[in-house]
Amino acid sequence: MNILVINGSPKAEKSNTYQLTNAFLNGMKQVAKEVQIRECTVCRMDIKPCLGCFSCWSSTPGTCCIEDDMAQVIQDLLWADITVWSFPLYYFSVPGALKNLIDRQLPMNLPFMEEQEGQIGNGGHPSRYDMSGKRTVVISTCGFYTAEGNYDGVRSLFDHHCGPGNYTAIFCGQGELFRVPELSALTGEYLSCVEQAGREYIDDGISIESRERLSQLLLPRETFEACADASWGIERECAGKERQDRTDAAAEKRESDTLTFTRQMAALYRKENWPGKDIVLEMCYTDVEECYQILLSKDGSRVYTDGSLTAGTRIETPVTVWRSIAAGEIRGDEAMMQGLYHVKGDFSLMLKWNDYFGGSRPQAEQIKDVPSQKNTNMNIMLLPWIVFWVTVSVSKQPGCLLSIAACAFISLIYYQNKKTIYDVLSSALVMGFCVTMLTGMPEKVMLPLSYLAFGVIWLVSCFGGLIPLTAHYSKNSYGGEDALKNALFVKTNRILTALWGILYLITAAVTWFLMQSSVRPLTGLINSVCPVFMGIFTAWFQKWYPARVARGK
Numbered sequence: 001m002n003i004l005v006i007n008g009s010p011k012a013e014k015s016n017t018y019q020l021t022n023a024f025l026n027g028m029k030q031v032a033k034e035v036q037i038r039e040c041t042v043c044r045m046d047i048k049p050c051l052g053c054f055s056c057w058s059s060t061p062g063t064c065c066i067e068d069d070m071a072q073v074i075q076d077l078l079w080a081d082i083t084v085w086s087f088p089l090y091y092f093s094v095p096g097a098l099k100n101l102i103d104r105q106l107p108m109n110l111p112f113m114e115e116q117e118g119q120i121g122n123g124g125h126p127s128r129y130d131m132s133g134k135r136t137v138v139i140s141t142c143g144f145y146t147a148e149g150n151y152d153g154v155r156s157l158f159d160h161h162c163g164p165g166n167y168t169a170i171f172c173g174q175g176e177l178f179r180v181p182e183l184s185a186l187t188g189e190y191l192s193c194v195e196q197a198g199r200e201y202i203d204d205g206i207s208i209e210s211r212e213r214l215s216q217l218l219l220p221r222e223t224f225e226a227c228a229d230a231s232w233g234i235e236r237e238c239a240g241k242e243r244q245d246r247t248d249a250a251a252e253k254r255e256s257d258t259l260t261f262t263r264q265m266a267a268l269y270r271k272e273n274w275p276g277k278d279i280v281l282e283m284c285y286t287d288v289e290e291c292y293q294i295l296l297s298k299d300g301s302r303v304y305t306d307g308s309l310t311a312g313t314r315i316e317t318p319v320t321v322w323r324s325i326a327a328g329e330i331r332g333d334e335a336m337m338q339g340l341y342h343v344k345g346d347f348s349l350m351l352k353w354n355d356y357f358g359g360s361r362p363q364a365e366q367i368k369d370v371p372s373q374k375n376t377n378m379n380i381m382l383l384p385w386i387v388f389w390v391t392v393s394v395s396k397q398p399g400c401l402l403s404i405a406a407c408a409f410i411s412l413i414y415y416q417n418k419k420t421i422y423d424v425l426s427s428a429l430v431m432g433f434c435v436t437m438l439t440g441m442p443e444k445v446m447l448p449l450s451y452l453a454f455g456v457i458w459l460v461s462c463f464g465g466l467i468p469l470t471a472h473y474s475k476n477s478y479g480g481e482d483a484l485k486n487a488l489f490v491k492t493n494r495i496l497t498a499l500w501g502i503l504y505l506i507t508a509a510v511t512w513f514l515m516q517s518s519v520r521p522l523t524g525l526i527n528s529v530c531p532v533f534m535g536i537f538t539a540w541f542q543k544w545y546p547a548r549v550a551r552g553k
């Protein structure tokens with residue numbers, strides 16, 4: 001299969017649109033057989049404007065009188081089975097150099113007037129060559145927040161050129177986001193949709209689902225426009241002045257790159273996640289000695305340059321480090337653990353960072369067919385043990401039967417939750433202990449053993465690079481699976497899991513003595529007291545420890 005790419009962006013390979021085109025080509029290459037690709041990078045080619053002399057129709061039929069690279073383009077167009085037109089939207093049309101190339105296709109037509117099947121408008125010229133079976137793809141990005149309503153000029157051009165419905169188009173708004181490394185997660189998601197579309201194009205054509213995904217906004221309009229405006233580093237009022245007096249250099253008041261960067265970060269704030277009270281985040285860039293405050297309120301975000309607010313959270317960081325984190329070159333948590341930046345004051349903002357500055361797609365427009373992640377639930381793991389410990393110490397046989405029933409019913413009650421290995425292991429062990437006891441093993445031996453087994457499970461999960469047990473459950477409140485990649489989150493949970501493990505080893509020993517004593521029926525209840533305090537400690541430690549690391553302690 002021969003594929004020709006006509007890259008009409010003056011930025012050549014650095015073009016935003018070209019990223020989409022590349023993704024689409026990758027998709028096609030995965031499915032199509034024996035693919036050969038040729039590329040015409042218009043800005044590097046010598047393609048002069050048409051002279052309008054019609055010599056290609058009269059004195060030299062099929063051949064243009066201008067000797068430049070267009071002759072090769074025509075050869076390539078005839079060679080290609082699929083032609084991919086890739087270009088930015090310029091003034092609601094194609095860039096000028098590309099328009100020259102389009103005009104210079106005249107030698108490919110015959111001069112006669114002819115009505116063509118499915119033709120729009122009044123007039124057409126038949127093709128000089130057999131173009132049947134050839135396919136056309138049009139890929140373009142534009143600068144406004146949406147492609148909708150901006151491509152009527154381009155559509156009209158290709159409707160006339162190829163016939164309506166005879167080409168496949170991908171038009172994407174917010175094109176400039178594709179060059180922002182800080183947003184590569186967001187744009188990468190879009191590019192994978194384009195790649196998928198490329199695969200489908202070769203098979204049966206782009207599916208309705210993919211089309212729908214491709215028409216989604218990358219960022220909500222308000223966020224995108226605030227971000228785009230901030231990127232120029234010019235205040236609106238000054239830009240107005242600049243227009244009136246172009247010679248007044250002072251009128252064009254450029255703000256520092258760091259302030260522009262802070263404004264862009266503030267623009268990504270998602271006010272729908274406002275926590276009920278305003279937050280003041282102070283960004284202190286230690287290497288450039290600049291400090292800005294971002295007020296996060298229910299109406300949006302605002303950057304203050306005069307330090308007039310009282311900061312709730314203060315981040316002290318070299319701007320280079322913060323930029324690298326924003327660009328995804330280093331993970332924020334790793335940089336924090338390495339002491340590359342410090343956080344002072346309220347740490348809860350850091351824990352919910354992605355909620356506030358996630359830069360994600362508009363909620364209602366999130367990609368629809370991504371399966372929703374099921375949450376884990378610690379109750380699934382704990383309940384069999386609790387029922388076992390409380391009931392068996394009161395009365396062995398009914399206790400064992402009740403515990404077995406609890407293990408059986410728990411899966412039904414929590415059927416919507418995702419199961420962990422510890423959930424499965426817990427039910428299996430409790431059932432095992434019950435069966436062993438029902439066949440005659442005394443509870444004064446089995447109860448301490450069960451606490452021992454429970455403690456060992458917690459402790460084992462702290463070693464050998466395993467994810468500590470508590471992390472499997474607490475991740476739900478910290479961004480799901482992603483939290484498991486967060487070194488600070490994992491370390492906090494490792495400490496907590498180890499402490500819980502030790503607590504249960506001690507409980508095993510205490511149980512041994514309680515089971516020999518007169519308070520034996522109350523063993524389960526007595527053993528529940530410490531975990532209550534440990535639970536309170538856990539809730540406090542989960543917040544305190546990361547904040548301590550963030551302060552650089």
Ligand SMILES: Cc1cc2nc3c(=O)[nH]c(=O)nc-3n(C[C@H](O)[C@H](O)[C@H](O)COP(=O)(O)O)c2cc1C
Nearest residue numbers: 009015016017088089090091092141142143144175
């Ligand atoms: C001269 C010029 C004209 C533009 N006209 C439009 C326009 O009419 N509508 C629009 O949404 N974006 C417009 N843009 C923005 C570009 O389409 C946008 O930045 C695009 O993503 C650039 O793609 P590229 O990197 O592939 O060249 C224009 C940009 C330039 C430089």
